[in-house]
Amino acid sequence: MNDLDPLVNAAQAAFAGAATPAELENAKARFLGKSGRVTDLLKGLAALTPDEKKTRGAAINATKQRVEEALNARRQALAEAELERQLHAEALDVSLPGRRRGIGGLHPITRAMERIEAIFASMGFDVADGPEIETDCYSFTALNNPENHPARSMQDTFYVDVKDAEGRWLNLRPHTSPMQVRYARAHAERHATALAAGLQTPEIRVIVPGRTYRVDNDATHSPMFHQVEGLWIGENISFKDLKAVYLAFIRAFFETDDLQIRFRPSYFPFTEPSAEIDMMFGSGPLAGRWLEVSGSGQVHPQVIRNMGLDPERHIGFAFGSGIDRLAMLRYGVGDLRVFFEGDLRFLAQFK
């Protein structure tokens, strides 16, 4: 025990009482600062004799050292406490399950299209894709639907503010039928030499699924909708082939043989004769009701000619079915518009 011990104790108590680095620096100033208590003691040495200075000086220096040690110990303790606090605040619970990303699924219309493609591919049909912005010729005229013909209003569509080479407005195709002519023309060009020589050429057997547009909007019509066109042209293809193909398709699509189809006379400029295809389930909630699913017919001789083929030799059928309608029936959806509203509560059901 010496007379300087209380000073060391006071310094330790003051440092211990400092809860933050700033408080600690204030406490330090009171002991080791310019006019701190230890500094004052050292100033007092000046008044002593050389001998006294020696012993007193050594004692004060020892005291100063102890105060500095106490200060450093407290500094370190506060730094460790701060580190501890930070680590705690940023703690990660690695045992928590991670947030999963939502896993998407195919849109029900895409699923329906893929089904349709797979079924027709299994029957030897090619799958083709065509432009959604069409010329007047392909959408109408080449399909035997001349300008000002009233049948054009059956396919009232949207026009694009650009004209084609003939000076006619481009349109958003109102049906997939233009691809009948595009596809068949490409086929005729590919086999031009054989055709000119009167030789037999491969048949045309193709489906064209895709987006189509019309000025229509209610529970069963959307301005943008989907169709699948079918075309089979050969040397002896008749309505009986259409019936067999369509029945096989519709039964595969709905995964049941418990349904029938019927052909109901109709009119389309590009077919003669023309028919609507209706289907009827034998069981289930829609049993016993005829449901219209497709337009169809024997391709009109003028359209065969527009394809670059000879109607005396080439004959066949075409159909155009509404994919959305088929998807509605398959999935039991009552309002077509929900397919296109992008509501995940609806779409997530189709994973």
Ligand code: DAH
């Ligand atoms: N393109 C017609 C429509 O959208 C449907 C159609 C009818 C297509 C008869 C055909 C067909 O290929 O032969 O209303």
